[in-house]
Amino acid sequence: MTAMRRAALVGCCLLASPVVQAAGIKASVNRNEVAVGDRLSLTLTVDGRVMADPELPDLSAFDVYPQGSSTQVQIVNGRMSSSVAHNYVLVAKKAGAFTIGAAKIEIDGQVHTSQPFAVRVVAADAQPSESRDLYMTAKVSKSEAYVGEQLLYVLKIFQRVQLAQASLEPLEFGGFLLEELGKETSYDATVGGVAYRVTELRRALFPQEAGTLTVPPARLTASVVVQKRRRGADPFDGMFGGQLDDFFGRAATETRTLSTAATAVVVKALPARPPGFSGAVGAFTVRSTISNAAPKVGESTTLTIVVGGSGNPQSIKEPELALAGFKTYDDKPSVNIDKSGSGLSGTKTFTKALVPLAPGSLVVPAVRLTFFNPATKAYETAATEPITVNVAPSAAREELRLTELVTPTTGKVEVKVLADDILPNYTRLDALALQTVTRSDLPLVAAALGLPPLGFLLLFLSLRHRRRLTDDVAFRRGRAARKRAQATLHTARRAMQGGDHDTAAALASRALREYVGDRLNVEGTALTPADVTRALAGRKVPAELTTEIRTLLDQCEALHYGATREPAAIAARAIDRARPVLEQLERALRSS
Amino acid sequence: MTAPVLLALALGAQAPAVDLDTGSDPEKILIAANNRYDSADFAGAAALYHRLVALGVDNGHVYYNLGNASLRAGQLGHAVAAYLMARGRMPRDSDVRANLEFARRATKDALLPPAPSPVWRTLFFWHYSLSRAELLWLACGANLLLWALLALRLVRRTSDVLGWLVATAAVLFVAVGASTAIRFVSPTTVAVVLAPEVDVHSGTSHDSVVRFKLHAGTEAWVTGREQGWVRLQLPEDKQGWVEDGEVAVASW
Numbered sequence: 001m002t003a004m005r006r007a008a009l010v011g012c013c014l015l016a017s018p019v020v021q022a023a024g025i026k027a028s029v030n031r032n033e034v035a036v037g038d039r040l041s042l043t044l045t046v047d048g049r050v051m052a053d054p055e056l057p058d059l060s061a062f063d064v065y066p067q068g069s070s071t072q073v074q075i076v077n078g079r080m081s082s083s084v085a086h087n088y089v090l091v092a093k094k095a096g097a098f099t100i101g102a103a104k105i106e107i108d109g110q111v112h113t114s115q116p117f118a119v120r121v122v123a124a125d126a127q128p129s130e131s132r133d134l135y136m137t138a139k140v141s142k143s144e145a146y147v148g149e150q151l152l153y154v155l156k157i158f159q160r161v162q163l164a165q166a167s168l169e170p171l172e173f174g175g176f177l178l179e180e181l182g183k184e185t186s187y188d189a190t191v192g193g194v195a196y197r198v199t200e201l202r203r204a205l206f207p208q209e210a211g212t213l214t215v216p217p218a219r220l221t222a223s224v225v226v227q228k229r230r231r232g233a234d235p236f237d238g239m240f241g242g243q244l245d246d247f248f249g250r251a252a253t254e255t256r257t258l259s260t261a262a263t264a265v266v267v268k269a270l271p272a273r274p275p276g277f278s279g280a281v282g283a284f285t286v287r288s289t290i291s292n293a294a295p296k297v298g299e300s301t302t303l304t305i306v307v308g309g310s311g312n313p314q315s316i317k318e319p320e321l322a323l324a325g326f327k328t329y330d331d332k333p334s335v336n337i338d339k340s341g342s343g344l345s346g347t348k349t350f351t352k353a354l355v356p357l358a359p360g361s362l363v364v365p366a367v368r369l370t371f372f373n374p375a376t377k378a379y380e381t382a383a384t385e386p387i388t389v390n391v392a393p394s395a396a397r398e399e400l401r402l403t404e405l406v407t408p409t410t411g412k413v414e415v416k417v418l419a420d421d422i423l424p425n426y427t428r429l430d431a432l433a434l435q436t437v438t439r440s441d442l443p444l445v446a447a448a449l450g451l452p453p454l455g456f457l458l459l460f461l462s463l464r465h466r467r468r469l470t471d472d473v474a475f476r477r478g479r480a481a482r483k484r485a486q487a488t489l490h491t492a493r494r495a496m497q498g499g500d501h502d503t504a505a506a507l508a509s510r511a512l513r514e515y516v517g518d519r520l521n522v523e524g525t526a527l528t529p530a531d532v533t534r535a536l537a538g539r540k541v542p543a544e545l546t547t548e549i550r551t552l553l554d555q556c557e558a559l560h561y562g563a564t565r566e567p568a569a570i571a572a573r574a575i576d577r578a579r580p581v582l583e584q585l586e587r588a589l590r591s592s
Numbered sequence: 593m594t595a596p597v598l599l600a601l602a603l604g605a606q607a608p609a610v611d612l613d614t615g616s617d618p619e620k621i622l623i624a625a626n627n628r629y630d631s632a633d634f635a636g637a638a639a640l641y642h643r644l645v646a647l648g649v650d651n652g653h654v655y656y657n658l659g660n661a662s663l664r665a666g667q668l669g670h671a672v673a674a675y676l677m678a679r680g681r682m683p684r685d686s687d688v689r690a691n692l693e694f695a696r697r698a699t700k701d702a703l704l705p706p707a708p709s710p711v712w713r714t715l716f717f718w719h720y721s722l723s724r725a726e727l728l729w730l731a732c733g734a735n736l737l738l739w740a741l742l743a744l745r746l747v748r749r750t751s752d753v754l755g756w757l758v759a760t761a762a763v764l765f766v767a768v769g770a771s772t773a774i775r776f777v778s779p780t781t782v783a784v785v786l787a788p789e790v791d792v793h794s795g796t797s798h799d800s801v802v803r804f805k806l807h808a809g810t811e812a813w814v815t816g817r818e819q820g821w822v823r824l825q826l827p828e829d830k831q832g833w834v835e836d837g838e839v840a841v842a843s844w
């Protein structure tokens with residue numbers, strides 16, 4: 001590279017540098033080219049200890065998020081200077097070339113301004129992919145729709161950085177009826193040759209009013225994990241894939257705010273509604289079936305009408321049917337919604353029990369459903385074929401009796417209310433299920449009432465015991481005393497087998513003294529035979545047992561100091577007697 | 593003897609004799625009863641519903657159907673008693689309430705049916721809007737919840753929220769438990785007049801003074817039973833004795 005070209009490059013870099021020095025206040029940004037929805041850090045640095053906030057320039061092209069301020073004090077060549085940095089995060093709302101105007105601040109009656117500079121905002125897709133490690137897009141399937149027409153809203157979050165935390169502000173769609181289309185899905189996708197992890201959310205929107213409705217921007221606040229690299233190569237990086245970063249504190253997070261652009265949807269009112277319009281918007285079919293096409297008079301048969309298609313099945317009203325010659329009982333309609341596809345679809349099933357009133361050929365008329373189809377921009381009618389029902393005469397003559405209501409006041413006017421009647425019988429077989437508490441339920445009731453307090457009591461005792469073991473040293477030592485003494489005796493027995501009578505006797509003595517020490521919460525190994533006798537005297541221990549312990553301890557001590565001629569016999573006796581003596585002592589101390 | 597069986601005997605004593613050759617399979621009996629009802633054989637349907645009750649099928653829907661069949665068959669007293677039993681098992685069922693009101697409108701005596709005051713109904717709503725079985729299971733659940741929260745409180749002693757939850761669960765348990773105990777120890781007992789007209793005596797014999805007369809379907813609190821006689825309590829301190837067979841005693 002020649003010197004001239006190098007100088008030109010340096011010059012260009014200086015020109016492009018967004019840091020501009022001004023008297024008293026300077027403004028800087030971390031980047032001067034960003035994509036729509038990307039983040040830009042603006043720092044206004046005010047020299048001197050000025051606590052007032054600077055006046056921001058026009059930043060209408062950005063969403064502004066203040067990030068607080070920091071004070072910096074410097075001492076250079078004995079001179080102290082200070083400055084306050086005010087930090088802001090700017091999120092670009094639209095593409096274009098923008099000028100960040102001059103920020104102003106008044107210091108000592110004099111107004112200082114920063115130098116304006118240019119920032120270029122490019123469309124989200126136009127930015128080089130390597131600078132977009134996290135971005136978000138939102139799309140609405142149509143920009144023009146009819147009232148009630150289904151629109152698909154798809155929000156995608158593209159990431160190739162690790163997120164420690166992310167929170168999406170709740171999506172609020174004023175003027176739309178919102179239906180969630182399943183949970184969010186995640187998959188891998190490649191955009192412009194760069195692999196991303198994509199998280200996708202889908203919602204079905206049904207505009208409820210005509211006019212221009214706005215799908216508001218979605219906002220996501222995410223904590224991105226950034227790696228603080230050490231200087232030089234780290235041999236552990238390759239081995240553990242950076243998992244040690246957290247452990248050694250080299251990973252940090254950076255908060256980023258993403259947002260999508262608002263989308264306008266022009267909603268048109270439905271054309272003049274034809275008579276019988278069901279209110280449904282979408283594409284629907286209708287079918288009807290009857291369970292028994294040849295019932296007898298008075299016998300029930302079920303008419304099922306299923307309306308289905310793409311659109312909101314819940315908005316479908318029951319098609320009107322003129323059923324002459326039948327007594328009808330409506331059932332509650334059931335809705336089956338499919339949210340898994342590219343939009344909301346499903347079926348709504350209307351069920352009626354029909355009871356024919358007279359023999360002969362009766363007709364269940366065609367079921368007609370008029371709906372608005374946005375694809376054809378016209379009203380359409382789906383219809384079924386009429387169903388002929390051949391009703392056979394009943395074995396017993398059906399009498400449609402209405403119970404007569406007679407006014408109780410005698411001698412006055414008798415009123416016949418022919419339109420009033422009792423409600424029909426309950427015919428489902430679950431009428432046979434028991435609704436009372438029987439003897440067979442009693443064990444279950446007793447368990448449900450008795451076991452919880454019992455469980456609580458057990459837990460209480462267990463916790464109290466555990467707490468006592470933790471807090472009460474004397475209790476803990478007392479509990480472990482016997483085990484510890486037996487372990488020491490076991491070691492003594494092994495020493496005895498190895499011919500080391502002195503050690504064996506010393507251990508037997510120690511086992512006894514430690515046991516007494518643990519039970520009485522004193523240092524056992526420091527007890528002399530006389531101390532042990534004194535300690536046991538106040539504990540209702542039988543005198544003969546105390547005497548035997550004293551004798552054993554004295555003999556062990558004598559053996560230890562070489563004051564005996566039969567060390568083996570004394571050691572053997574000490575070990576043999578130690579266990580029964582300990583057991584007697586345990587009983588005596590427990591009863592005291 | 594349990595309340596349903598008592599009622600079954602009382603009602604069955606006056607049920608018309610019909611051919612009931614349906615075996616003892618409750619499902620078959622229920623279908624046959626429903627078919628008879630549909631074919632306007634209401635007396636036959638009522639007899640079959642009675643049989644279901646006698647077989648131990650204790651379900652509000654069966655009593656409800658029995659009430660419908662009795663009402664259609666012109667047996668107003670039986671119908672009201674059956675609806676009361678159905679309401680005891682399904683206190684929130686609107687069909688039962690509607691048909692009971694319908695039947696009550698057909699009674700002759702201008703007397704208000706026995707009912708707790710609206711204040712009591714509002715204050716102790718759970719006591720009146722839950723059946724005995726529902727109250728018992730709710731009490732079991734509240735008991736479980738209370739002890740579970742107390743156990744959690746043992747582990748987390750400093751949690752204020754847990755303290756409030758324990759207090760709430762304790763209140764719930766006491767409220768529901770007291771209701772359950774009252775319903776089991778002292779159930780609501782109402783007599784319904786079965787015959788078209790009955791004499792209400794001042795004592796437990798036919799020689800005693802007839803104080804007033806009651807008509808089919810009229811309900812009254814039962815305040816005592818003695819030697820085949822039932823003591824009735826009506827509004828305005830009207831009370832007297834009727835013979836056991838003249839009323840159906842419903843209890844829930």
